[in-house]
Amino acid sequence: MIPKTASRAEGETLLAAFLQAGAVPVETDLLQPAETLLDLYGEDIRARAYVTQDPARGEMMLRPDFTVPVVQAHMSHGAEPARYAYLGEVFRKQDRASGKASEYLQVGYEVFDRSAPEGADAEVFALFRDLLAGLALRPVTGDIGILMAAVRGLETTERRKAALLRHVWRPMRFKALLDRFSGRAPVPAGRIRLLERLAAGSPLDLIAEAGTFVGLRSAEEITARAEALVADADTPPIRATEAALLYDLLNLEAPAAAALAHLRGITPMLPAIGPAVDRFAARLAALAARGVDVSTLAFEASHGRTALEYYDGFVFSFLGPKDMPPVASGGRYDALTAVLGAGAFIPAVGGVIRPELVARLKGAT
């Protein structure tokens, strides 16, 4: 076990380095309103965050993450561009048997800058690389923006694209939907029964036959979805060649420069990813300019696609030994600023380091 004082000291060192890099220190409350986090992450976060009850303020959560309060602070009164740094505890429930810490320090660096997103991506990554040098960590990068662009460019209905985009962070559900939309999986028995039922009459008649109307979900909403389901049943599957490219993209793992060459190769067949691939290329150039060897840097197109995430562009992790959680991780979260900004929006990228893990690795070497 690393003493808390050693973790704190390591955190202070890293925080000083972030301030040196031009960040302004920022503090956030330990108690965060649960509603914001629940609306953002859904009920799943209850399994990970500590929830407590305040008689006046309602449900509160012990800060599970810094990004949301830092974004909120910036969106309400931040000047642009801005760089922020912070150090403090976050709290995550863990399985009893996992042995993982449920309370630990995070030290983080966030950049809010409209001018050159790829440059900011590279700035954050290179800063983390420098601070973690000598710890024998393996960096892994990804880009969820390419995947999202590929989905938006599919030749299928807006409804199907929206369903896929909604589940982009839930890989299993995403794949199940893609399998169905592309005809790789049969239509489920439940859907066949449902379509048979809907064929028996107009939605409004069927609703009337179903008996007493209860609940807030209106007959218009029910009718609209029933009609959409019937229309969807007549929608041709996503073309096999197009689907194959998407499956290929989901599984793409290669050194970044080789991944770029591969993506350039498939862009003529998936033209919608063109702009996202250009951004990827610009990022690699910016990384190379900061001395990152992109011919060896690991790239995984599905990296960062896990529940309770919000990254929608560049993502990265610095991984230590197998039994250790990621020592550092981060990414771009442009959409989050729009969700929390009440109409306002600013491109943003950042990441966190766990000082205790850094101290542990330093102690071992």
Added chain:
Amino acid sequence: MIRIGVPSKGRLMQDCFDWFGAHGVVMRRDGADREYSGVIEGVEGVVPVLLSAAEIPRELASGRIHLGVTGSDLVREQLGEDEVAEVSKLGFGQADLIIAVPNVWIDVETVDDLDAAAAGFRAAHGHRLRIATKYHRLVREFLQRHGVADYQLVDSQGATEGTVKNGTAEAIADITSSGETLRANHLRVLSDGLIHQSEAVLWASRVAEWTGEDRKVMERLVGMLGVRPPL
């Protein structure tokens, strides 16, 4: 001395006594009709503790009882695998934890449809689709496994079937044995909405202190009951 928690009243108590009785372990309530104490005959070193079925998980988790009989729904909702071990299913007290939606939702048949309905509902109403339940953990794990988003769980400790009509929830997740109450409240179970098949189970606490003497008694008891040794 092995302390075994058994339900203190009703059908569950009687079924429990019958099950143990059929294996030569005779349990009965002791003293006056309203006094919650019991006796066991047929095996030495075991003492019954009459408890509300709802309290038995907590007592197992604290180690105040070594064994306990209660529904698997309550234990799976409240406890982890490292706190209790299943000794045997007892074959009574069956009830299903299910998800039900208004019968007028003619566009919703499966959990998949519920997820799509939740997305549309949130867009139309500005809040997440509410599911009333008292089984927060089981329901959340089930919905997470199925990739459902845009819902929220609202707590309902009783009369859950009425929450939809009363406008405090859009759907429910609750225990049902016959489905009669659901139909009476204009609700229908999703065709793949079975979250947990509950029944009465004999549990062993991993937290309780098991002395050498307790383990010997347990060996005898396991032999009589014809079950696997749990620990």
